[in-house]
Amino acid sequence: MSKVKTSFFCQNCGAQYAKWQGQCNSCKEWNTIAEEIIQKEEKSVWKSASSETKKNSKPLKINEIDSTQEVRMDTRDGELNRVLGGGIVPGSLILLGGEPGIGKSTLLLQISLKLPYKTLYVSGEESQKQIKMRAERITTNGDNCYILTETKTQNIFRQIQEIEPEIVIIDSIQTLHTEYIEASPGTISQIRETTAELIKFAKETNIPVILIGHITKDGNIAGPKILEHMVDTVLQFEGDRNHVYRILRSLKNRFGSTAELGIYEMLGSGLREVSNPSEILISHKDATLSGTAIASTLEGMRPLMIEIQALVSTAVYGTPQRSTTGYNAKRLNMILAVLEKRAGFRLGTKDVFLNITGGISIDDPAIDLAVVAAILSSNEDIPIGEGYCFAGEVGLSGEIRPVNRVDQRIQEAEKLGFSTIFVSKYNKISLKNSFIKIRLVAKIEDVASELFG
Ligand code: TYD
Ligand code: MG
Numbered sequence: 001m002s003k004v005k006t007s008f009f010c011q012n013c014g015a016q017y018a019k020w021q022g023q024c025n026s027c028k029e030w031n032t033i034a035e036e037i038i039q040k041e042e043k044s045v046w047k048s049a050s051s052e053t054k055k056n057s058k059p060l061k062i063n064e065i066d067s068t069q070e071v072r073m074d075t076r077d078g079e080l081n082r083v084l085g086g087g088i089v090p091g092s093l094i095l096l097g098g099e100p101g102i103g104k105s106t107l108l109l110q111i112s113l114k115l116p117y118k119t120l121y122v123s124g125e126e127s128q129k130q131i132k133m134r135a136e137r138i139t140t141n142g143d144n145c146y147i148l149t150e151t152k153t154q155n156i157f158r159q160i161q162e163i164e165p166e167i168v169i170i171d172s173i174q175t176l177h178t179e180y181i182e183a184s185p186g187t188i189s190q191i192r193e194t195t196a197e198l199i200k201f202a203k204e205t206n207i208p209v210i211l212i213g214h215i216t217k218d219g220n221i222a223g224p225k226i227l228e229h230m231v232d233t234v235l236q237f238e239g240d241r242n243h244v245y246r247i248l249r250s251l252k253n254r255f256g257s258t259a260e261l262g263i264y265e266m267l268g269s270g271l272r273e274v275s276n277p278s279e280i281l282i283s284h285k286d287a288t289l290s291g292t293a294i295a296s297t298l299e300g301m302r303p304l305m306i307e308i309q310a311l312v313s314t315a316v317y318g319t320p321q322r323s324t325t326g327y328n329a330k331r332l333n334m335i336l337a338v339l340e341k342r343a344g345f346r347l348g349t350k351d352v353f354l355n356i357t358g359g360i361s362i363d364d365p366a367i368d369l370a371v372v373a374a375i376l377s378s379n380e381d382i383p384i385g386e387g388y389c390f391a392g393e394v395g396l397s398g399e400i401r402p403v404n405r406v407d408q409r410i411q412e413a414e415k416l417g418f419s420t421i422f423v424s425k426y427n428k429i430s431l432k433n434s435f436i437k438i439r440l441v442a443k444i445e446d447v448a449s450e451l452f453g
Contacts, residue, residue, distance in 0.1 A: 004037055004182065005037070005038050005309055006035050006036065006037050006038065007032050007035070007036060007189070008020050008021075008034065008035050008036070008249070009033065009034060009187075009188040009189060010026065010027060010029065010032045010033050010188075011027070011032045011033070011034055011035055011188060012024065012027050012029045012032040012225070013026050013027035013184060013225050013226070014034075014188050014192060014225060014226035014227075014232065015027070016099070017033060017350050019034055020035065020054050021033060022264075024052045027225075027258045030362070031085075031324050035185050036183040036188060036189045037181075037182040037183050038182065038183060040191050044369075047246060047266050048302070051317045052442060053263060053334060071090070071168055071343060072084075072085075072086045072089060072379050073085030073087050073088040073089075073090060073117060073167070073208065074087050074116070075087060075088060075091060075111055075114070075115060075432045075446060076114045076115060076116060077110075077111055077114065077273060077369075078110075078273055078275060078445045079263060079264060079273045079274075079275075080107075080111060080248065080260060080263030081088050082260050082300075083235060083248050083249070083250050083260050083261065084233065084235075084250070084252075084253070084255070084256060085253060085255050085256015085260070086256065087259060088167070088210075089208065089232070090207070090208055091202050091203055091205070091206040091207065091209050091256045092202065092209075092232040092233060092254070093195075093198060093208070093209050093211065093230070093231040093232050093233070094208065094209070094210045094211065094231065094233040094234075094235060095173070095210075095211045095212075095213050095227065095228065095231040095233065095234045095235065096108065096210060096211065096212050096213065096235045096236075097212075097214070097234065097235070097236050097237070097251075098214075098215055098236060098237035099214075099215050099217050099238070100125040100154065100215075100395060101359045102237050102238065102239060102246065102254045102269060103245070103246055103264075103266055104171070104172075104212045104214065104237050104239060105123075105125070105126070105134070105171050105443060106134065106138070106266075106270055106271055107237060107246075107248075107264070107271055108169050108210060108212065109121060109131065109134060109135060109138065110122070110138050110170065110270045110271055112142065112145045112167075112169055113138060113142035113145050115144060115167060116144070117144060117165075117166035117167050118144045118146070118163070118164070118165045118166045119144055119145050119146065119165055119166065119167045119168075120146045120148060120159070120160060120163055120165035120167070120168050120169065121146065121147050121148070121169045121171070122146060122148045122149075122150055122156055122168065122169065122170050122171065122186075123147065123148070123149050123171045124149070124150070124151040124170075124171065124172065124175025124176060125171055125172060125175055126149070126171075127149055127380065128147050128274060128415070130179040131147050131149075132147070137268070137269055138269060141145075143263055144266055145297050146163055146165065151175050151176055151177055151364040152176075152177060152178070152179060153176055153177070153178045153179075153194050153198070153238070154178065154179055154198050156168075156170075156176075157197075157201065160201075164407070165207065165398065166207060167207065167209075167210070167391075167440050168198075168202075168208070168209045168210070169209075169210045169212075170209065170210070170211045170212065171212045171214050172211070172212040173191055173194065173195060173211045173212065173227070174186040174191065174213065174214055176190065176194040176447055177190050177194065178193050178197060179191065180193065181193050186451070188226075190429040191227055192226060192227070192230075192240070194416060195211070195227055195231070196230070198211070199231075204303050211231070212321060213227065215236075218274060219422065227289035228252065230253075231252075231256065232253075232254040232387075233250060233252060233253045233254060233255065233256075234250065234251040234253075235248060235249065235250050235251070236248070236250075236251050237251045237352055239359055239360070242348060242359070243263070243267075243358065243359030244265050244266050244267070245263060245265055245274070245358050245359055245360065246261055246263070246264045246265070246266055246271065247261060247262070247264075247360055248261070248262035248264065249261055249262075250261075254443050257300065257301075257426060259299075259300035259301065260301065260302070261299040261302065262297075262298050263277045263369055271382065271429040273446070277302075278302075278303070278304055278305035278306075278412065278416055282294060282305055282306070282307045282416075283340045288384070288385075288386055289383055290377045290378055290380070290382055290383045290384075291309055291310045291311055291312070291374055291375075291378030292307055292308065292309050292310075292374055292377070292383075292384070293307075293308050293309055293310075293370040293371075293373035293374040293377065293384050293388070293389075293390060294306070294307055294308070294370060294388070294389040294390065295307075295362075295366065295367035295369070295370030295371075295389065295391065296366070296390065296391040296409035296410070296412055296413050296421065297362055297364045297366055297367050297409070298364060298366070298404075298405060298408065298409065299362075299364075299389070303408050303409055303411070303412035304412075305389065305397060305412060305413065305416055305418075306329075306356055306357065306358065306362060306367070307356070307357045307358075308354065308355070308357075308367065308371055308374045308408075309354070309355045309356075309357060309374060310353065310355075310371070310374035310375045310377070310378045311351075311352070311353040311354075311378055312347065312350050312351070312352050312375055312378040312379040313351050314349065314350060314351070315350060316349045316351075317348055320349060320350055320351050320352070321351045321352075321353075322336070322349070322351070322353075323352075323353050323354070324353075324354040324355070325354070325355045325356060325359075325361075326355065326356030326359070326360055326361040326362060327354050327356055327361070327367070328363060331365075331368070332352065332354055332371070334373070334396070335368060335372060335375070335394055337363060338395075338396060338397075338398050338444065339372065339375065339392060339398075339444065340374075341398075341443055342397060342398030342443075343374070343398055343443075343448060345376065347375070347381065349395035352375060352404050354371065354374070354375070355373075357399060365387065365393040365403070366391050366393055366403035366404075366409070367390075368392065368393050368394040369390040369391065369392035369393070369394060369400060369422060369441075369447065370390040370391075371394075372394055372444060372447065373390055373447060373451060376447075376448055376451065376452065377451070377452075382451075384451060385420070387417070387418050387419030387420060388418070388421075388422070389413050389418045389420070389421050389422070390402050390422045390423075391406060391409045391410075391413075391419065391421060391422070391423050392422065392423055392424045392427075393424075394444065398410065398422075398440060398444045399419055399443055399445050400424040400425070400426075400442060400443065400444070400447070401424055401426065401447075402423075402424045402426045402427040402428075402440050403423070403424065405426065406423055406427045406428075406429055407429060407430055407431045409421075409423075409437060410423070410429070410431055410434060410438065411431070411434075413436055414434055414435060414436040415419035418436060419436065419437060420436065420438075420439055421436055421437070421439070422439045422441055422447060422450070423438060423439070423441070424440070424441065424442070425442040426442075427440075
């Protein structure tokens with residue numbers, strides 16, 4: 001073996017340098033550059049069984065390219081299919097990120113067990129026994145599922161040639177290493193090389209690969225941003241560990257929209273698909289309490305009814321506190337300022353807490369109107385009438401602005417048995433013969449007087 005070669009990598013963005021420096025030129029972060037051992041000779045490769053099968057790529061006219069082969073592979077999981085845009089595209093590389101313990105391994109193991117394809121689940125984190133124990137909790141038969149505990153890519157490729165799976169799952173990219181690079185697993189150069197090998201493998205064989213990636217404390221996928229650029233699809237599994245609901249989002253998707261959302265419930269027996277999320281996101285209680293309002297929101301193409309809770313109380317300390325879960329704190333401050341200035345509610349000396357139930361976070365501005373209603377209801381200590389819900393954005397002058405796809409929001413509210421929905425007067429509603437009462441409001445004052453007289 002030749003002399004050990006080293007290089008310097010920014011641990012944040014993955015930029016490579018010949019020598020150490022304090023600040024990364026490319027992402028401008030300080031103290032992120034670290035030395036890693038690399039070995040450049042005899043560059044790593046995924047070798048197919050016979051080298052003749054390797055076709056040299058040559059340019060084709062765009063209408064000569066056969067697009068019929070882009071058939072999606074059904075995962076037998078409605079939520080995952082939707083988030084991926086209809087199933088797995090053969091030959092694609094999917095990265096699933098999420099905090100430790102959120103359920104990434106559970107989700108992918110469960111999917112491997114259900115898949116109608118021969119699947120190889122490679123784990124560098126748990127032993128075959130541990131995986132088996134987990135699989136038994138999930139209790140689905142897994143005739144097509146092979147489990148391998150291995151971390152070296154060359155060995156993984158050898159097993160792949162033997163088993164010939166149709167889908168490969170890797171748990172996790174941070175545990176993999178290739179023998180052509182000397183750095184330890186989880187370092188930038190290892191992550192980059194092993195991902196590149198997997199991409200080469202996926203593109204040449206048309207076998208899709210799903211990678212699990214850990215997330216660092218600040219919410220990025222551990223390792224270089226480069227990883228996210230290299231793969232075709234980046235999914236994020238998120239949720240509050242104290243809540244049972246988990247959200248699957250797509251942050252990047254070369255083969256579909258990134259607006260879709262999948263919702264799961266973590267049970268003792270694995271993850272359950274939640275196909276009608278509105279029902280679970282509204283807490284069922286006997287008496288109507290003040291400070292809660294229901295918003296009709298959209299996540300991707302899917303309408304969703306969510307419950308917003310507000311608590312307004314006199315501040316005990318000098319500076320009033322404002323705190324939110326699942327809602328943008330700056331936006332709450334904006335709404336409080338609008339309420340104070342445009343509608344004359346004295347909230348300046350009050351603590352305001354805002355919570356979206358179910359532990360999910362929403363950035364659809366159409367929930368503003370429900371936020372206003374919840375705050376006013378808590379402030380006045382008068383519950384909002386039963387069966388009421390809201391869809392509207394609040395503007396800086398206190399006007400209620402129209403929202404997109406209002407018809408869909410109204411339909412969802414109607415479907416779930418709401419009696420009245422408040423929407424902006426400026427919204428064009430093309431729905432006809434709906435049973436739900438549509439109250440058109442133009443200003444915050446209109447809402448306040450309608451609700452509290
Ligand atoms: P895991 O998939 O190991 O998380 P990750 O791979 O993202 O680190 O999830 C572990 C958590 O899920 C753990 O806290 C236990 C819980 N869990 C259940 O509640 N039910 C189950 O059926 C399984 C398998 C796990
Ligand atoms: Mg795991």
